[in-house]
Each structure stands twice: as C-alpha cells, then as structure tokens.
Amino acid sequence: MSSRKPIIAGNWKLNKNLKETLAFLAEIDGKLPSEDKVEVAIAAPAMYLIPLVHHRGNNPLKVSAEMFTSKIQVRSQVKHHLKHSQTKELNILLLVTQNVANISTKQMKTSIKKAHALFAAGVTPILCCGETLETFEAGKTAEWVSGQIEAGLKGLTAEQVSSMVIAYEPIWAIGTGKTATAEIADETCGVVRSVVEKLYGKNVSEAVRIQYGGSVKPETVEELMSKENIDGALVGGASLQAASFLGLLDIYK
Numbered sequence: 001m002s003s004r005k006p007i008i009a010g011n012w013k014l015n016k017n018l019k020e021t022l023a024f025l026a027e028i029d030g031k032l033p034s035e036d037k038v039e040v041a042i043a044a045p046a047m048y049l050i051p052l053v054h055h056r057g058n059n060p061l062k063v064s065a066e067m068f069t070s071k072i073q074v075r076s077q078v079k080h081h082l083k084h085s086q087t088k089e090l091n092i093l094l095l096v097t098q099n100v101a102n103i104s105t106k107q108m109k110t111s112i113k114k115a116h117a118l119f120a121a122g123v124t125p126i127l128c129c130g131e132t133l134e135t136f137e138a139g140k141t142a143e144w145v146s147g148q149i150e151a152g153l154k155g156l157t158a159e160q161v162s163s164m165v166i167a168y169e170p171i172w173a174i175g176t177g178k179t180a181t182a183e184i185a186d187e188t189c190g191v192v193r194s195v196v197e198k199l200y201g202k203n204v205s206e207a208v209r210i211q212y213g214g215s216v217k218p219e220t221v222e223e224l225m226s227k228e229n230i231d232g233a234l235v236g237g238a239s240l241q242a243a244s245f246l247g248l249l250d251i252y253k
Helices: 018-028 046-055 092-097 108-121 133-137 141-153 158-163 182-200 202-207 218-225 242-248
Strands: 007-011 039-043 061-067 100-105 124-129 165-168 209-212 232-235
Touching (some): 018 242, 108 124, 141 182, 158 182, 165 182, 182 209
Parallel strands (some): 007 039, 100 124
16 A cells, blocks of 8 residues: 555535635534544635635644636736746735645646745655646547657656646636546556656655546546555535535545
8 A cells, every 4th residue: 555645636616605615614613533544735816815814713734825827817826937937827926925836737738837936945846747638539648648748757867756746637627527536547647656766766656646536426536546646636516515416535534
C-alpha cells in the first residue's frame, strides 16, 4: 500500500456567496477526518478565500485558490511575479500571508513560471492535465497527457516535483456528468507517474501525489481511491454541498 497521504480537494469554481460559504463551514465543523489520514482542501472564489481561512476554526481544512483563464471566463489568477502592477490578478504573497495552502493551475504555457513562484513562496502547486473527448476517443490520451506533464514540469527540481500535486482531469468529464471508469482513471494517472519516473526517477514518482478529477461523487470515490496510482480527488459539484463533501471523506473516518 502506498505511503502517500491522499488529498481530497473541493473546487467551487465561481459558485457560492459569502453567506453560503460561512454556512458550509458551519455544517462541516468538527466533522472532517484526521489530517493524519487525509488532506482536505477547498478551492474557493478569490473573494472568499480569506473568510474561509478565518472561519475554518480548528478544522483540518486547507484553503486553496485556482488560476484559470479562457476567452470567456476569468477565475482567480495568480501572477508568476510575486509583486506586480496588474489589478486583475492575485498576488502570491497576499495569499501566503492569509495561509492559502494550494494553488491549482491549468495553463501549461504559464504554469512553469507560476510553479517556480509558488514554490518560492512556500505554496503547493496543483498542476492539472487532461484531454478532450476527441483525443480520448482517438486513443491518444497517453500521448497527450505525457506531453502536458513534460511541459508542465520542465525546469522543476526533483524535490519540488516530489512535494507537488498533479491532477488528471479529463476535459470530457468535467461538469458533464460523465466520468472515467476507475480503471481508465488509474491507467492515465499511471501514465502521469511513469512520465515523472522517466524525468526524475522512481523515488520521485513514488512520492508525487496524483489526483483524479471529473464528476467524482461519494458513491464513486471509494473505488477510485482504491486504485494504485490515484492519491486523491479534485471534486467539483459534489463539493458544493456539505453533506456530499463529507460523503467523499467517509472512507477516511
């Protein structure tokens, strides 16, 4: 059995207001499993990160932020410079001073610079990869994901890679209700681990934690977590309600 500590992270994206955020915290208060068994995190909209930190109490909940940019949507962004003059992005140092623990990033072209800045600030990067339905159906998932990981890890040290988190999120399973089978998820997470081994050696590949994300639910999480190469879940919809979020963690109580 792996000695890697599993990590279950809820990703709220652009959901919830302040009232709902505080209500969620009240509902999970005192109900999270021991941090010795599992690392639990919530990635919230930027304006609710500080309330999450300040109102989580003594619960073993790590607060995370997400960086993602597309043509039609802008979420919490993290500049790869620690200080800058742009007003549309989050400053890493501001997040660190508020005890934000993890930052997930999905743009491979900017991930490298941002990962270096995050490590320098003592924040754990969660590097996300995944393929479209077209790529999956063409049988090119392994090739595509391997290329993403090689690009995303370029320039990082073995020590840095050992301490980070990588999330496999097939694009075709995000918010669609579709999900990869546990076998497919494990196979692709195995591809990620094999690329890490090729680049950094077996010790690093056995240390790095790899999550699966894509319509994970309380009823599917146990099978996913039983797989050799899956060390956690990056969860969207099922993390929005306290009951279903706690349901994801039942196996660690």
